[in-house]
Amino acid sequence: MSPRIRGLVAAAFTPLDDDGQLRLAQVPPLVEWLVRHQLSGVYVNGSTGEGPLLTGWERQRVAEAFVRAAAGRLRVIVQVGHNSLREARELARHAQEIGADAVSAAAPGYFRPDSVENLIDCLAEVAAGAPDLPFYYYHIPSLSGAAHDVVRFLELGGQRLPTLVGVKYTAPTVYELQACVELSDRRYNLLFGVDEMLLSGLCAGADGAVGSTFNLAPRLYQQIVAACRRSDLEAARKAQAQAVEMVRILCRYRGQPGIKAAMQLLGLDCGPNRLPQRSLSPPERDALRRELEAIGFFNWSELEPG
Numbered sequence: 540m541s542p543r544i545r546g547l548v549a550a551a552f553t554p555l556d557d558d559g560q561l562r563l564a565q566v567p568p569l570v571e572w573l574v575r576h577q578l579s580g581v582y583v584n585g586s587t588g589e590g591p592l593l594t595g596w597e598r599q600r601v602a603e604a605f606v607r608a609a610a611g612r613l614r615v616i617v618q619v620g621h622n623s624l625r626e627a628r629e630l631a632r633h634a635q636e637i638g639a640d641a642v643s644a645a646a647p648g649y650f651r652p653d654s655v656e657n658l659i660d661c662l663a664e665v666a667a668g669a670p671d672l673p674f675y676y677y678h679i680p681s682l683s684g685a686a687h688d689v690v691r692f693l694e695l696g697g698q699r700l701p702t703l704v705g706v707k708y709t710a711p712t713v714y715e716l717q718a719c720v721e722l723s724d725r726r727y728n729l730l731f732g733v734d735e736m737l738l739s740g741l742c743a744g745a746d747g748a749v750g751s752t753f754n755l756a757p758r759l760y761q762q763i764v765a766a767c768r769r770s771d772l773e774a775a776r777k778a779q780a781q782a783v784e785m786v787r788i789l790c791r792y793r794g795q796p797g798i799k800a801a802m803q804l805l806g807l808d809c810g811p812n813r814l815p816q817r818s819l820s821p822p823e824r825d826a827l828r829r830e831l832e833a834i835g836f837f838n839w840s841e842l843e844p845g
Contacts, residue, residue: 631668
């Protein structure tokens with residue numbers, strides 16, 4: 540297994556054209572933006588990338604595009620979770636074949652695992668598709684509905700899942716995150732997934748974080764990480780407060796659709812959303828721009844507003 544991932548990992552958008560088809564030519568500019576800001580990796584086909592709304596064929600093409608554009612400069616984690624475990628296993632096999640650095644999977648969300656043991660059975664089938672790649676469990680109970688004890692999952696999963704290296708922990712329960720960090724002499728690679736609580740996650744001992752708004756404001760989040768590393772809690776707190784203000788605005792615009800629209804305002808157009816998510820209307824996008832301007836958002840980026 541490769542070394543543990545540290546620092547910031549951007550949750551990648553899936554660029555679409557106006558007809559809702561993949562627009563993979565936009566992937567290289569997105570990757571160059573992340574490389575320029577020294578992010579550690581990119582998380583593909585997750586919630587931010589609308590992975591559950593893509594076909595299996597589309598998910599494979601998106602994964603290929605990011606692996607090709609990253610060219611070893613960023614670690615590429617491919618999220619392969621699916622309601623069909625056979626499909627998830629095939630996506631994992633494909634990720635290994637194309638040279639991804641790791642795979643990750645959320646729990647099935649339609650018929651949900653009814654216990655930690657059942658969850659492990661599900662993920663064992665998925666991870667077996669990529670036996671040579673590190674595997675990260677994607678814990679996101681707000682969407683998957685799988686709110687099982689993650690500490691217990693790691694205790695049992697470490698025995699059943701030979702490629703299990705860590706968790707993408709997307710939940711505000713920092714006390715459980717910290718318990719996972721400390722488990723088995725800090726055996727597991729914990730990546731926190733709540734952008735507006737990055738400081739809390741780092742203080743709890745997370746190795747790094749995966750976030751959608753890292754795409755929008757990488758310099759701001761790098762300031763939080765750097766301040767933590769030099770034990771400057773006041774600087775970290777002030778930068779985190781700016782991130783909280785930004786996220787609160789984006790949440791008023793339906794969360795992921797608002798974040799995708801903000802990327803367009805920065806000149807990195809990732810296109811519309813897939814239903815049932817609703818893209819922002821032109822008036823909504825204009826209102827979002829005004830709210831972001833009011834907090835100085837566009838001063839945090841070296842890009843010119845689009």
